[in-house]
Structures are given as C-alpha cells and as structure tokens.
Amino acid sequence: xxxxxxxxxxxxxxxxxxxxxxxxxxxxxxxxxxxxxxxxxxxxxxxxxxxxxxxxxxxxxxxxxxxxxxxxxxxxxxxxxxxxxxxxxxxxxxxxxxxxxxxxxxxxxxxxxxxxxxxxxxxxxxxxxxxxxxxxxxxxxxxxxxxxxxxxxxxxxxxxxxxxxxxxxxxxxxxxxxxxxxxxxxxxxxxxxxxxxxxxxxxxxxxxxxxxxxxxxxxxxxxxxxxxxxxxxxxxxxxxxxxxxxxxxxxxxxxxxxxxxxxxxxxxxxxxxxxxxxxxxxxxxxxxxxxxxxxxxxxxxxxxxxxxxxxxxxxxxxxxxxxxxxxxxxxxxxxxxxxxxxxxxxxxxxxxxxxxxxxxxxxxxxxxx
Numbered sequence: 001x002x003x004x005x006x007x008x009x010x011x012x013x014x015x016x017x018x019x020x021x022x023x024x025x026x027x028x029x030x031x032x033x034x035x036x037x038x039x040x041x042x043x044x045x046x047x048x049x050x051x052x053x054x055x056x057x058x059x060x061x062x063x064x065x066x067x068x069x070x071x072x073x074x075x076x077x078x079x080x081x082x083x084x085x086x087x088x089x090x091x092x093x094x095x096x097x098x099x100x101x102x103x104x105x106x107x108x109x110x111x112x113x114x115x116x117x118x119x120x121x122x123x124x125x126x127x128x129x130x131x132x133x134x135x136x137x138x139x140x141x142x143x144x145x146x147x148x149x150x151x152x153x154x155x156x157x158x159x160x161x162x163x164x165x166x167x168x169x170x171x172x173x174x175x176x177x178x179x180x181x182x183x184x185x186x187x188x189x190x191x192x193x194x195x196x197x198x199x200x201x202x203x204x205x206x207x208x209x210x211x212x213x214x215x216x217x218x219x220x221x222x223x224x225x226x227x228x229x230x231x232x233x234x235x236x237x238x239x240x241x242x243x244x245x246x247x248x249x250x251x252x253x254x255x256x257x258x259x260x261x262x263x264x265x266x267x268x269x270x271x272x273x274x275x276x277x278x279x280x281x282x283x284x285x286x287x288x289x290x291x292x293x294x295x296x297x298x299x300x301x302x303x304x305x306x307x308x309x310x311x312x313x314x315x316x317x318x319x320x321x322x323x324x325x326x327x328x329x330x331x332x333x334x335x336x337x338x339x340x341x342x343x344x345x346x347x348x349x350x351x352x353x354x355x356x357x358x359x360x361x362x363x364x365x366x367x368x369x
Contacts, residue, residue, distance in 0.1 A: 057353030083120030164335025175315030
C-alpha cells in the first residue's frame with residue numbers, strides 16, 4: 001500500500017492542479033472587485049457563496065479520484081439517465097426565472113442541473129465512441145445513436161427555454177465530430193439542413209428580445225440603451241483598459257456598475273478593464289495551457305475511453321470560454337454563458353472542478369494498469 005501511495009504522489013498531476021488553483025484564485029480576486037461596489041462588508045454575499053461552491057467542488061474533485069474512471073463506462077448509461085432525470089425535474093419543480101426554468105431552488109441553495117448534464121452526456125458519448133471508434137464512422141446514419149444521446153439534454157434544456165445553454169451543450173457534444181471520417185459532401189448537406197432549421201427557428205421559435213440580441217451583433221448601435229446596452233458597455237470597458245489596465249478596483253465601468261451582469265456573464269470585461277491587455281492575455285494563456293494539458297492527458301491515456309472522456313472535458317471547458325469571449329467582445333449574441341472558473345456561479349464552478357477531477361483521474365491511472 002505504501003508503494004502505491006508513493007507512486008500515486010509521484011505521478012499525480014500536481015502542476016495541473018496548481019494551474020487550476022491559480023485560475024480559480026484569480027477568478028475570486030476578480031469577483032471581489034466586480035462585487036465591491038455597493039458591498040457593505042469585506043466580502044460580498046456572492047463572493048461568500050462562490051467560496052462555498054469552490055469548497056464543495058474541491059470535495060467532488062477529490063472524491064472522484066477514488067473511483068477508477070473505467071468504472072464510469074460500466075455505469076455510463078445510469079449516470080446519463082440520472083442527469084437527464086435531474087434536468088427534467090426542473091420542468092416540474094423549478095420556478096420561472098428570467099423567462100426560463102433552469103434552476104432548482106432549495107431555500108438559499110440554487111442548482112443548475114444543465115451544468116452536470118453536460119458531464120453525464122460526455123460520459124455517455126465517450127462510452128459509445130469507445131465501443132464504436134470514430135475513425136470507423138464514414139456515414140451520417142452511423143451517428144444516429146450519439147445524436148440521440150446529444151438530443152436528450154439539448155431537448156430538455158430547450159424545454160427550459162434556455163437556448164443559450166442548449167447551444168453550448170450542443171457544441172460540447174459536437175466536439176467528438178472532429179474525429180469521424182464522414183465525407184465533406186455529407187457535412188454540406190447537414191449545413192444546408194441546419195440553415196433551413198435556423199430560418200424556421202428565427203421565424204417561429206425566437207422571442208423578440210432574442211432576435212434583438214442577434215441583430216445587435218450585426219449592428220451594435222441599433223439599440224444602445226436596451227438590447228445592445230450590455231455588449232456596448234463591455235466593449236467600452238475592455239477598450240478603456242488599454243495595455244496595463246486602470247488598476248484593481250479602479251475600473252469606472254465596473255465600480256460605477258455600468259455592466260449589469262459584470263459578476264457573471266461579463267466578468268472578463270472587469271478583468272480587461274482593470275488589468276488591461278497584458279492581464280487579460282495572461283489569463284487566456286493560462287486557460288490555453290489548461291486545455292492543452294487536457295489534450296496531452298487524452299493522448300497519453302492507456303485506453304480509448306479515457307482519451308475520449310478527456311477530450312469531452314476539454315470541449316466542456318473550451319466552448320463556454322469561446323462563447324463568453326465572443327459575447328463580451330461583441331462578436332456573438334448575449335446568451336448567458338459563464339466564463340469557467342472566473343464567472344460567479346456555484347453550479348458552473350462545481351461542475352468545472354468535477355471535470356478537472358476526472359481529467360486528473362484519467363492521467364493518474366495510466367500508471368496503474
């Protein structure tokens with residue numbers, strides 16, 4: 001047992017864990033500034049709740065290390081079904097908040113099941129592609145089973161009327177399409193069908209405020225005091241930060257609260273205003289290192305399931321980062337996607353730390369076969 005423990009410590013990805021701790025710590029420091037204005041105490045209630053989420057997420061991270069990730073393949077369908085059931089429960093139990101039913105409320109506690117449904121979906125997809133190697137898939141009809149796996153959480157999230165999270169979940173699931181060998185002409189047919197579906201969604205499926213957010217991307221000045229307000233203020237904050245920023249808690253857009261959701265969706269704008277291009281680029285470089293580290297773990301996995309699980313987790317961290325950056329820079333519509341490890345949000349933080357725990361699990365057990 002002592003020898004196993006020494007090997008565990010020797011092969012544990014301490015640097016990866018340290019990188020996650022560093023990014024999470026920077027997120028807390030940035031959140032303290034974003035919530036400083038109007039706060040009566042040393043720490044705002046949002047910061048206290050974020051600390052609690054980090055604590056719970058850290059417990060999940062450590063707990064998942066004690067379970068061999070290969071057992072997840074055996075229980076993959078059960079985990080997937082459990083997350084779908086949790087997701088479906090919002091349609092009955094969740095109150096309507098900001099037009100959608102995404103949150104389960106238990107007194108002071110709030111839980112967004114969609115964050116954990118992504119992990120259940122990743123496990124189920126990794127299990128299926130492990131048994132059906134992506135390189136062997138050459139026809140679109142070969143993808144109908146993983147398509148159903150993906151349709152489960154996406155469909156339930158659409159029923160919650162949270163289209164932003166539905167799009168994000170779809171992107172995470174589509175990460176695995178990078179490895180299939182389906183001819184380009186087939187994808188062109190899919191693209192044509194998707195355009196027709198999008199036209200129908202635009203005509204019959206979107207609320208007026210959702211259409212306005214999309215149109216604001218094309219013409220940022222069309223409604224600067226309403227639908228385009230947040231995106232415009234975000235660009236002002238980022239641009240005013242310059243090269244080295246205005247200084248910690250010195251950002252006017254932040255401290256004067258011109259950004260209504262600066263502690264959640266637009267937390268990166270706070271970072272860019274106070275620390276400038278240099279600080280924002282440094283944080284993005286840390287994220288890039290984290291994602292590349294995940295891909296290295298995927299490549300070094302001793303079995304296909306572990307590699308596919310790691311790839312899915314990288315996609316789970318990559319896509320919200322890209323979508324959030326597009327939002328705050330005015331390159332995409334505002335759809336309510338948090339920045340992993342930076343934005344305020346307990347469910348997002350716990351799910352992200354749990355995902356990192358799975359990455360560490362895959363890395364650790366390549367030395368224990």
